Amino acid sequence: MDKIRIHGGHELSGSIKISGSKNSALPILAATLLTREECCIRRVPDLSDTNYMVQILAHLGAHVERASGNVAVTAEKINSVAPYDVVRRMRASVCVIGPLLGRCKEATVSLPGGCVIGDRPIDLHLKGFEALGAAVRVENGDVRVFAPKLTGAIINLRGKFGPTVLGTDNVMMASVLAEGTTVIEGAAQEPEVVDLANFLIKMGAKIEGAGTRRLIIEGVKELHGAEHDIIPDRIEAGTFLVAGAIAGKGVTLKRVDPEHVQSVTNALTSCGYKIDFRADEISVSPNGATTPLEISTEPYPGFPTDMQAQMCALLSTTDGISVITENIFPQRYMHVAELKRMGANVDLEGPTAVIKGVDQLHGAPVMASDLRASAALVLAGLKAEGVTEVSRVYHIDRGYEHLDEKLRDLGAEIERVQA
Numbered sequence: 001m002d003k004i005r006i007h008g009g010h011e012l013s014g015s016i017k018i019s020g021s022k023n024s025a026l027p028i029l030a031a032t033l034l035t036r037e038e039c040c041i042r043r044v045p046d047l048s049d050t051n052y053m054v055q056i057l058a059h060l061g062a063h064v065e066r067a068s069g070n071v072a073v074t075a076e077k078i079n080s081v082a083p084y085d086v087v088r089r090m091r092a093s094v095c096v097i098g099p100l101l102g103r104c105k106e107a108t109v110s111l112p113g114g115c116v117i118g119d120r121p122i123d124l125h126l127k128g129f130e131a132l133g134a135a136v137r138v139e140n141g142d143v144r145v146f147a148p149k150l151t152g153a154i155i156n157l158r159g160k161f162g163p164t165v166l167g168t169d170n171v172m173m174a175s176v177l178a179e180g181t182t183v184i185e186g187a188a189q190e191p192e193v194v195d196l197a198n199f200l201i202k203m204g205a206k207i208e209g210a211g212t213r214r215l216i217i218e219g220v221k222e223l224h225g226a227e228h229d230i231i232p233d234r235i236e237a238g239t240f241l242v243a244g245a246i247a248g249k250g251v252t253l254k255r256v257d258p259e260h261v262q263s264v265t266n267a268l269t270s271c272g273y274k275i276d277f278r279a280d281e282i283s284v285s286p287n288g289a290t291t292p293l294e295i296s297t298e299p300y301p302g303f304p305t306d307m308q309a310q311m312c313a314l315l316s317t318t319d320g321i322s323v324i325t326e327n328i329f330p331q332r333y334m335h336v337a338e339l340k341r342m343g344a345n346v347d348l349e350g351p352t353a354v355i356k357g358v359d360q361l362h363g364a365p366v367m368a369s370d371l372r373a374s375a376a377l378v379l380a381g382l383k384a385e386g387v388t389e390v391s392r393v394y395h396i397d398r399g400y401e402h403l404d405e406k407l408r409d410l411g412a413e414i415e416r417v418q419a
């Protein structure tokens with residue numbers, strides 16, 4: 001297993017291009033199962049998660065060709081069983097259930113495991129499938145859904161932690177070929193859900209309200225092939241904005257959608273950093289004294305839970321007392337113990353982290369535990385004095401395309417070493 005070694009204290013500057021969104025590419029690749037015609041998806045990031053999804057599509061019988069960021073999928077004849085050894089490595093595999101149910105009127109998919117950021121139930125997904133007329137059985141670690149036919153319904157998908165992103169994706173994909181109209185109340189508004197809806201509409205689906213809490217889907221007989229460019233990854237963009245804040249003297253991101261990262265740029269502005277916008281570019285630079293921050297993670301357009309760990313790293317070296325409250329995955333603090341090994345002063349009180357900024361973090365061997373916690377440890381290493389070694393970087397490779405190379409291009413002294 002590789003490690004990433006960072007020699008801290010080097011100032012970052014220059015510009016990097018943001019890759020296509022992982023969390024948009026995964027459901028859109030799954031959506032290609034809804035037609036027997038060829039779909040061409042461009043700007044698919046080269047990640048282990050997207051590689052897993054391509055493998056799942058191929059296992060289901062689709063013909064998949066990949067050339068750099070372009071993936072062509074033809075799901076002419078498919079089966080509807082995704083077994084454990086194929087889906088176990090990625091929780092987001094759950095988003096093939098909706099298109100399989102929509103296309104084949106049945107699906108058998110191994111249940112996603114939990115993960116370190118907390119329990120990852122799919123009860124809301126299953127509630128949506130049942131509302132459309134599917135019978136749902138959970139047995140032997142598999143979830144099996146089947147329906148003689150799917151009929152449009154009014155479904156509220158809001159759970160106790162708010163909307164569900166993949167749940168909204170899954171039920172939307174199951175409903176596009178249903179008979180009649182489906183209304184999804186409490187729908188997720190994330191840009192990745194909008195990107196999926198836009199792709200489905202290009203395939204011939206009839207969807208209104210994408211980006212709002214209320215989706216209206218009028219079922220159609222069949223969908224045709226389509227082409228699509230994945231939107232930029234707003235969480236990668238947010239991660240590099242924090243990199244520019246924690247260790248930069250002027251870092252510019254290219255190919256971003258400023259609207260998608262507004263909650264992050266607002267937070268950095270409140271901290272005292274200078275943010276400049278130009279078309280599809282955003283720059284972040286220091287701007288004198290910084291101030292502590294109080295933030296809570298919320299569903300989009302609020303501050304994203306996927307940026308909480310990265311912000312924790314930044315606030316660990318911001319003078320004063322900052323407070324982060326994690327409302328989406330209350331246990332999502334695996335990064336805190338590792339940041340404390342580097343000298344951070346963070347106290348956890350349930351879903352709340354109270355962070356007392358320290359003058360200096362110190363490099364140390366630390367362990368990645370999940371995708372965004374890993375990124376947070378790399379960011380802390382950029383700032384720390386000395387050498388930080390982040391192990392288990394396969395977590396990073398799941399969701400960041402060439403993170404170490406991009407940081408090196410900005411002037412970081414960072415290298416990938418064989419463990």
Ligand code: EPZ
Pocket residue numbers: 022023024026092119120121122123124125126159160161162163164165166167192305306328329371372399
């Ligand atoms: C998506 O996961 C993202 N993953 C996650 O990003 C992201 O953290 C999350 O949305 C929240 O924004 C992908 O898009 C592939 P949810 P998802 O269903 O859809 C609860 C990353 O780092 N819930 O929106 O699985 C759930 O436990 C990953 O890129 C239920 O209770 O998350 C959580 O508390 C990590 N029942 C809340 O809702 C359900 O049936 C939001 O989860 C489903 C979810």
